[in-house]
Amino acid sequence: GPNRIGQGIEFDYCCVHAVKALREEGYETIMVNCNPETVSTDFDIADKLYFEPLTFEDVMNIIERERPGGVIVQFGGQTPLNLAIPLERQGVRILGTPPDGIDRAEDRKRFAEVVEKLGIPQPPNGTATSVEEAKEVARKLGYPVLIRPSYVLGGRAMDIIYDEETLLRFMREAIEVSPEHPVLIDKFLEDAIETEIDAVCDGETVYIGGIMEHIEEAGVHSGDAACVLPPFSLSDKVIQTMIDYTYKLARELSVVGLINVQFAVKNGTVYVLEANPRASRTVPFVSKATGVPLAKIAAKVMVGKKLKELGVTETPKLNHVAVKEAVFPFDKLPGVDVVLGPEMKSTGEVMGIDSDLGMAYYKAELAAETKLPKSGTVFISVRDEEKMRILPIAKKLSELGFKILATRGTAESLSAMGVAAEVVPKVSEGPPNIVDYIRSGKVSLIINVPKGKGPKDDEFYIRRAAVECKTPYITTIAAAHAAVMAIERVKNGKFTIKSLQEHHSAVREGKVISAEIQIRNCSWR
Incomplete structure (x- = not known):
């Protein structure tokens, strides 16, 4: 389907790999895609190509004409997945995970029942089929809550709600709620670590492709969060729990092909947030980081191959750290706030690889056109509850030779704890204020942590000035924390470059340095 926020080139990558894998197995392939900006619509990829929209009627017309042996829906993101049940009702053979398994994962109410049956913890939650029910559930859970509609793409219309007034406005304006479209309301786990797993299941065996830990805490959409493979702060017990839950979910949902499971970890407890029985947008990242082509393997599994036959049984041990960073279009969208949340905003992604997390993160930021400074002036402004958490960051920046600017409240707090900070006026306090400083090039890095979404206040103008002045x-x-670690590493270390093939061959030859030990030692969690 068309490229839009939440559905982009990652799914094109999966489709191309699937076609190549099926061709290797001797199948003729037919691609349905109305997007000319993709590789999957190149003339030499599939045997036949239909430039048609992914609607039930158009797809059925193609099926009636071509009479395929089976249809694969799990590589194109949410749009084809939504067609699985209507197509099955018309007698179309869906290859891979059965449509009922897809529905049990995608329908928020049915998924809550699956998780309860398996005894897997989920954040306290309830489902609502009307605005009144939503009010009742939110009151019972206590604010803040996270709203998750069913069958949505890129976290569309998901939001963290801090009070009833916002809830009512959001329910009226943003989403369609009905018995056919229940809305899941989760108790929002503040300060939880978000993690995810990409796996392939052949109906019996589950292969764990990659375990990722997000740098941003729970509440930022997985497509917008920077994530690290292998995980950098999780205990072996937590990692094993995540793997066990993935096995259970893949088997319960009768997954044949890919599955992505997202978790939140808080105080040592692993909560399942959602399971997607399809290619996730992290599949290309995991495949490139590990050298194992997950989409190709999944396609072969869907036409009857077993993982053991394909020689895919053990997750490779990496001798490097890979960081995925999101790329945002904010410079092209004047007036849009850059604060991240559960609704996806990014339009692309990049990757940095090195032998340690600091350098890998620096490379990822560089690829996303964010050049972290090695010296200069840092502006810091955080809400009251974050003032203790910003202290070690400010201290380290000061030790690295940066000058600290801050708004009055943050500056007083830092000075009281022994970090010198110069007070700079807010926008509302008249010129020369912080926005003037940014526009005149006097600020090298901005750390601004807001709370929720408010009116267009001082913080909004600071963030927009940052975007406009790059x-x-x-x-x-x-x-x-990650940025400071990266700055320290690049100031003190050597910048090395290796090709992806060199990293992959080192993994295959078993040249494993203790990447996990290196990163767990520098964890700030």
Whole structure:
């Protein structure tokens, strides 16, 4: 389907790999895609190509004409997945995960029942089929809550709600709620670590393709969060629990092909947030980081191959750290706030690889056109509850030779704890204020942590000035920690470049350095 936020080139990558794998197995392939900006619509990829929209009627017309042996829906993102049940009702053979398994994962109410049956913890939640029910559930859970509609793409219309007034406005304006489209309301787990797993299942065996840990905490959409493979702060017990839950979910949902499971970890407890029995947008990242082509393997599994036959049984041990970073279009969208949340905003992604997390993160930021400074002036402004958490970041920046600017409240707090900070006026306090400083090039890095979505206040104008002046900016404490680690590493270390093939051959030859030990030692969680 068309490229839009939430559905982009990652799914094109999966479709191309699937076609190549099926061709290797001797199948004729037919591609249905109305997007000319993709590789899957190149003339030499599939045997036949239909430039048609992915609607039930158009797809059925193609099926009646071509009479295929089976249809694959799990590589194109949410749009083809939504066609699985209507196509099955017309007698079309869906290859891979059965449509009922897809529905049990995608329908929020049915998925809550699956998780309960398997005894897997989920954040306290309830489902609502009307605005009144939503009010009742949110009151019972206590604010803040996370709203998740069913069958949505890229976290569309998901939001963190802090009060009833916002809830009512959101339910009226943003989503369609009905018995056919229940809305899941989760108790929002503040300060939880978000993680995810990409796996392939052949109906019996489950292969764990990659375990990723997000740098940003829970509440930022997985497509917008920077994520690290292998995980950098999780205990072996937590990792094993995540793997066990993935096995259970893949088997319960009768997954044949790909599955992506997202988790939140808080105080050592692993909660399942959602399971997607399809190619996720992290499949290309995991495949490139590990050298194992997950989409190709999944396609072969869907036409009857077993993982053991394909020689895919053990997750490779990496001798490097890979960081995926999102790329945002904010400079092309004047007036849009850059604060991240559960609704996806990014339009692309990049990757950085090195032998340690600091350098890998620096490379990922560089690829996303965010050049972290090695010296200069840092502006810091955080809400009251984050003032203790920003202290070690400010201390380290000061030790690295940066000058600290801050708004009055943050500056007083830092000075009281022994970090020198110069007070700079807010926008509302008249010129020369912080926006003037940014526009005149006096600020090298901005750390601005807001709370929720408010009116267009001082913070909004600071963030917009950063975008317009191409000044690196950070809006979460976790990303600030990672950035400081990267700056320290690049100031003190050597910048090395290796090809992806060199990294992959080192993995195949078993040249494993203790990447996990290196990164777990520098964890700030």
